[in-house]
Amino acid sequence: MERKLSFSHSKVARRILFSFVLAALIPIAILGVLSFQQVKQQLQAQTAKALQRGCKDYAYGLVSRLLFAENSLRLAALKIHKSNKEDKPVALAGEQWLQGQFTGLAVLRADGQPSALSRDNAAIPTLTAEELAQILVGKTLIKPVSGQRLEDNRLWMAINLVENSPKAGILMAELKPDLLWNSETIDPNNLLWVMAADSLQILFALEQDFDPSPELRAQVAQANSGRFSWQRDGEAYLGAYWKLPVATLFFGPDLIVVQSLPESLAFAAIRQFSAIYPPVILLAALIVVYLSSRLIAKYLTPLERLKIGTQRVADGNLECRVDIDSHDEFEELADSFNEMTRRLRSQFDILATMAEIDRHILSALNAEDIIDTALNRLPSILFCDLISIAAVNPDTGIADEIRVRRSGHDAEKLAEPVILSQQDVADLRTMHNGALEIANNDERMSEYLQVLGVSGAWRYLVVPVHVNGALASLICLGYQAPKRIPPESRNAAINFGDRIAVALSNAAWEEKLYQHAHYDSLTGLPNRLVLHDRLGQEIARARRDDAQLAVFFMDLDRFKNVNDSLGHAAGDELLRQAARIFLNCVRATDLVVRLGGDEFVIVIGELHTQHNPAAFVSAVAEKVLAALKQPVTVAGLPMTVTTSIGIALFPDDADNVPDLLKNADAAMYHAKSEGRANFRFYSPELNAAALENIKLEQELRGAIGRNELLVFYQPKVDWDGRIVGAEALIRWRHTELGMISPAKFIPLAEQTSLIVEISDWVLEQTCLWVNACHAQGLGPLRISVNLSAVDFKHPELVEKIAAVLSKTGTDPSFIELELTESVAIGNIKACIERMHHLKALGLTLSMDDFGTGFSSLSYLKELPLDVLKIDQSFVRQLESDDSSAAIVRAILALADGLGMETIAEGVETAAQLELLKQHHCGLFQGYLFSRPVPSDEFLSLLQADAAKRGADLPAISSS
Numbered sequence: 001m002e003r004k005l006s007f008s009h010s011k012v013a014r015r016i017l018f019s020f021v022l023a024a025l026i027p028i029a030i031l032g033v034l035s036f037q038q039v040k041q042q043l044q045a046q047t048a049k050a051l052q053r054g055c056k057d058y059a060y061g062l063v064s065r066l067l068f069a070e071n072s073l074r075l076a077a078l079k080i081h082k083s084n085k086e087d088k089p090v091a092l093a094g095e096q097w098l099q100g101q102f103t104g105l106a107v108l109r110a111d112g113q114p115s116a117l118s119r120d121n122a123a124i125p126t127l128t129a130e131e132l133a134q135i136l137v138g139k140t141l142i143k144p145v146s147g148q149r150l151e152d153n154r155l156w157m158a159i160n161l162v163e164n165s166p167k168a169g170i171l172m173a174e175l176k177p178d179l180l181w182n183s184e185t186i187d188p189n190n191l192l193w194v195m196a197a198d199s200l201q202i203l204f205a206l207e208q209d210f211d212p213s214p215e216l217r218a219q220v221a222q223a224n225s226g227r228f229s230w231q232r233d234g235e236a237y238l239g240a241y242w243k244l245p246v247a248t249l250f251f252g253p254d255l256i257v258v259q260s261l262p263e264s265l266a267f268a269a270i271r272q273f274s275a276i277y278p279p280v281i282l283l284a285a286l287i288v289v290y291l292s293s294r295l296i297a298k299y300l301t302p303l304e305r306l307k308i309g310t311q312r313v314a315d316g317n318l319e320c321r322v323d324i325d326s327h328d329e330f331e332e333l334a335d336s337f338n339e340m341t342r343r344l345r346s347q348f349d350i351l352a353t354m355a356e357i358d359r360h361i362l363s364a365l366n367a368e369d370i371i372d373t374a375l376n377r378l379p380s381i382l383f384c385d386l387i388s389i390a391a392v393n394p395d396t397g398i399a400d401e402i403r404v405r406r407s408g409h410d411a412e413k414l415a416e417p418v419i420l421s422q423q424d425v426a427d428l429r430t431m432h433n434g435a436l437e438i439a440n441n442d443e444r445m446s447e448y449l450q451v452l453g454v455s456g457a458w459r460y461l462v463v464p465v466h467v468n469g470a471l472a473s474l475i476c477l478g479y480q481a482p483k484r485i486p487p488e489s490r491n492a493a494i495n496f497g498d499r500i501a502v503a504l505s506n507a508a509w510e511e512k513l514y515q516h517a518h519y520d521s522l523t524g525l526p527n528r529l530v531l532h533d534r535l536g537q538e539i540a541r542a543r544r545d546d547a548q549l550a551v552f553f554m555d556l557d558r559f560k561n562v563n564d565s566l567g568h569a570a571g572d573e574l575l576r577q578a579a580r581i582f583l584n585c586v587r588a589t590d591l592v593v594r595l596g597g598d599e600f601v602i603v604i605g606e607l608h609t610q611h612n613p614a615a616f617v618s619a620v621a622e623k624v625l626a627a628l629k630q631p632v633t634v635a636g637l638p639m640t641v642t643t644s645i646g647i648a649l650f651p652d653d654a655d656n657v658p659d660l661l662k663n664a665d666a667a668m669y670h671a672k673s674e675g676r677a678n679f680r681f682y683s684p685e686l687n688a689a690a691l692e693n694i695k696l697e698q699e700l701r702g703a704i705g706r707n708e709l710l711v712f713y714q715p716k717v718d719w720d721g722r723i724v725g726a727e728a729l730i731r732w733r734h735t736e737l738g739m740i741s742p743a744k745f746i747p748l749a750e751q752t753s754l755i756v757e758i759s760d761w762v763l764e765q766t767c768l769w770v771n772a773c774h775a776q777g778l779g780p781l782r783i784s785v786n787l788s789a790v791d792f793k794h795p796e797l798v799e800k801i802a803a804v805l806s807k808t809g810t811d812p813s814f815i816e817l818e819l820t821e822s823v824a825i826g827n828i829k830a831c832i833e834r835m836h837h838l839k840a841l842g843l844t845l846s847m848d849d850f851g852t853g854f855s856s857l858s859y860l861k862e863l864p865l866d867v868l869k870i871d872q873s874f875v876r877q878l879e880s881d882d883s884s885a886a887i888v889r890a891i892l893a894l895a896d897g898l899g900m901e902t903i904a905e906g907v908e909t910a911a912q913l914e915l916l917k918q919h920h921c922g923l924f925q926g927y928l929f930s931r932p933v934p935s936d937e938f939l940s941l942l943q944a945d946a947a948k949r950g951a952d953l954p955a956i957s958s959s
């Protein structure tokens, strides 16, 4: 900033200097020229005037001398006349007074002949008749007489010797040139000459041999007085003339007095002026340059400093200051500039801090990092001596996590929380302008401010941070007196408060999102994301420690039924209870995850400590299964749930997350297929089975088109062993795999809704076959067709069946639909309604596999069922298991009570048949009578049966 002003660099300085010099010199020059002109004119006029006055003075002197000479001449004439009269000779020659004036005197007689008195006669000029006449009438004659040279010129004066007496003669006198042309008053440098106005003859000239040109003579004779200029020997002259009217006093020519002098003399003053003027101008210019450069330097140096300061600010250097000590507006400007840069600096600092905080917010760091940044950065930009930030519990008003940073110290965390008074909390809530300003002696916030441990006079700015309308945090800025709270600090603190609010709600939101993204809201267990993450870590750790780990893939058995029968709330409760049970069965270091629905995963790590990991894992699985056997209360009812567990081990079964999960899943399916409520370890074959299923599903899609599906019929017989009906059972004759059981492909078809197409096809085939039997005179027989739950819930089920019946022209009374319990539960009302619609078509409805599901006996009476079909699992254990026998008895009694037909399926032995008969079961189906057989074989069976009983075919049993 110490740079001096350089005129070579500063255009403004040069321009101002130039303007100053120009502004000063132009008037000086104009003034000089004007005054030069003026002076010249004045001098010219004065000179001419002086010359003219000189001429006039001279002329008057000349006239007075002529008059004086005339008087003297008259006096002489008087004397002459007196002496003549007395006849005394007069001795005028000796008269001094005459000699002083005249060089000669002569008396002319009346005839004009001279009688010289004191002069040679020859020198006496001859008078003309007119002159004589004029003299004789009393006039005084003035007569110039030219000589050889100018100095020889003479002037004669003549009068009557005696007045009124012409005969007395004429007195003439030659005027003494020295006296006459007395030029003492004339500047000897001047030219002076007297000339006769009539003849333009020069009578006298101050300079000898002076001979003005005829033009000049003519020029001066034109007027009575005037001025003129002329050239003499190449030199300019000024002149003036005055015509002396001699003719009015005397008889003689007027005399012109001319005076002239060289301009060089007249304008000596101007020459002097011209000599002095340029140096004066130069001096003035130098003074102007000097003074203006001083002035410019005085005013432009601060400007230059301000300019440099501004450039530095523009270059981003906000630290620069401009110091000007001129006690004028420039100093004020510099002060304003410095204040402006200070504010800018402060604003930039604030913005930088805010940007940093924003970065923290955006990068979703926790609120603590944001508060640390604030504690470190804010004091310097808000000019406070203390800053504290506390978290506030909005419910209790307790401010804890109080962090304080005092000027010159590091941030510290206060150990004790502070309970804010209700009044303080209310003040902070109701305050309008974003911040509370508290003076030292203020009662407000006193408990809080007290713990900050400051002494002396302070002022505080307290900014509450509200998140979702509740007080969440408190920012307090302290200023030690006499410092005031700067307004920009207030705004920045409020602004910062807003950011903290955003950060806190952001952090809370992030936390929520994290919870949401990573934890299951129902059970509170971690979810799939965490599983992948943690399992990855566990695998890495196990690999490092050369250890094993196990993954349990668990699916609650028949959970859907709980949901459907008891509602979703009960289902949710069961899931929560199951989650709790799982957690209780494993170590704290193990991970229990809910994948979704009724699927759970348990990761058991650190198996290296076990001597036999497989045994340990089995024990854990047993523990889980055993724990689940303890009844839990769901929807007010005691209930037990079972699960199927698939187990995969690292590294034996898979060495990465997806494969471990996939293999555990496959093992779980295996466990399900093995009767549920158990666990199975993964084996490579399971995977092959899963792959096979996928392949099978693909092939099933084209099976109908390729005529690979067939319908087999299994007879239903009465007490007498007569065939009274049959169940249509689908078969898939695979080109490579041979006959595939429906138990294998129907579940696949159910997963893809391919089942609807298959069921439609089976129904149509069955209808056609029933018609064909009747056409052959066999029957009437009632043939049952299986409907899956997916089929039953199809919105157009009733219409579709009606369409098939009408299309094939089949009597619906020969068709029975076998439903499973799962169709009858869920929306029981809709189910009953649908069953009524089916019944309305004329169809018979039976409940297949009765006793295995969750169906409550209490609503069984609501269902419009015709037949109860006792599940073969009860029949199978009828001989060995008393409880199965009890269930069969109960079912048969119930059906009897409800007026339903009964049929037992899976009857394989005569003993089973006997027992069923003892319990009054109506009909029987099973290998004991026949396996499911192709349609033609079934016709043979029918025919054999008819033959056995004669020509009559059995009537359809109605009991």
Ligand code: C2E
Binding pocket: 714, 728, 729, 730, 741, 742, 743, 746, 759, 762, 785, 786, 787, 788, 818, 848, 849, 872, 905, 906, 907, 908, 925, 926, 927, 928, 932
């Ligand atoms: P389901 O309806 O309970 O059919 C009876 C099953 O028991 C049949 O097996 C039948 O062959 C078998 N079975 C009959 N008597 C005996 C016996 O004495 N001992 C033993 N161990 N089994 C016996 P299948 O044909 O393999 O059918 C299995 C299941 O597949 C059926 O159970 C039924 O739920 C389903 N299914 C079969 N065909 C169809 C169909 O066309 N549509 C639908 N939706 N499901 C079908």
Ligand code: MG
Binding pocket: 727, 786, 818, 848
């Ligand atoms: Mg069936």
Ligand code: MG
Binding pocket: 848, 849, 869, 871, 872, 905
């Ligand atoms: Mg069955």
